[in-house]
Amino acid sequence: MASPAAPRRGRPSVAEAEQLYGKILDASWEVLLDSGLDTFTFDRVARHAHIGKATIYSRFAGKRELLEALVHHGVSKRRDAIAALESQVSLAETFRLRAVETLELLHSPDGQLMERLIDWLDTEAGSPQGGYRAMVYRNAVEKIRSLFETAQQRGEIVIDDCENAARFWLEGLLGHYKMASSEGGHDRAKHMHWADRYISFFFAGVRQQGSPGAPPR
Template identity: 50%
Template structure:
């Protein structure tokens, strides 16, 4: 099964990239040239965010580089210079959103006591998973697995393994700071993650999200989890 519009986009010549026009003083002179280093460094993330907004607003079947280019206000050639095709773009988008989500979660509870920090993160993860963006992320993972996955690549398993590695690292660091004894860090990380994912599935979707109930569950879960793994 091939991604809609992908073959057509590969066969069509990229459009010419536009030039920035900048007004300088009363004469409104035009400056032509390459973007600044700072602009060039921000551009891939800007393109990916535009792609995310196209997916969110128009769906996967309507996703094309033409729409992304219009949304980002750039030429299509600029996208092709960084992402040769739809697979490369969506893979990069998935990695971008995973890292963005990881950084936002890890910033929560920084400097707080062990149980408190993990309680806050558990509540945040549930909220993110059940949010419209979280649901969209699940669809993106399923799309990548359906369209591009094979015997060697499974995007959902890769995300799960990456999350486990990050949680294990956090547990090791937090346990060392708090003086907590954990005999099996990989197993503890798996129990922690599977408990959160299980609660998210049982919650039944974004329409069932209740912040007060989620925060209460996160506190009970965190206290129960760390009480159970104390040596």
């Protein structure tokens, strides 16, 4: 009796396609961390992921498209990691946790690589709507503003201008990151100490510029 024919392999399912897409991005990130941007090639990614180079080209037309996907993927992961940090104790503690985690991410190898990729896309590949860094900053301001607006709706704080408050918060955080980098880089204990002082200073200013109301709880 003849053996039954093996089932023919059709097109990959949506789940399989997404898994392969993620595999390419993960392999690309690992190659970049290991060897840097200057020597990054699809050949290296294909060998690292154990797939054919044609499989990568079937999803990304070239280096720019793949790096763009990496930036969007990395920004989403970083945003989700920060968003997961929400204290049940107080608004100020939520911002403290997020400030420290943001500084940790920026100083990490992943964060440093993300900064290099954004710079490369802005200078070498052309920039949509003012640049990738501007896009990242706009997204961050929107998320922070949303936090302030939600807290205000709950009666936790009063802010006259949530948009500017969000911009001031981000500007202070990024300013500290740059200064800390120039003064010796990463120290979690110092970041935590700075975050404590920044929280106190920032929300004291918010209370003064806003209408009379309860301080953040």
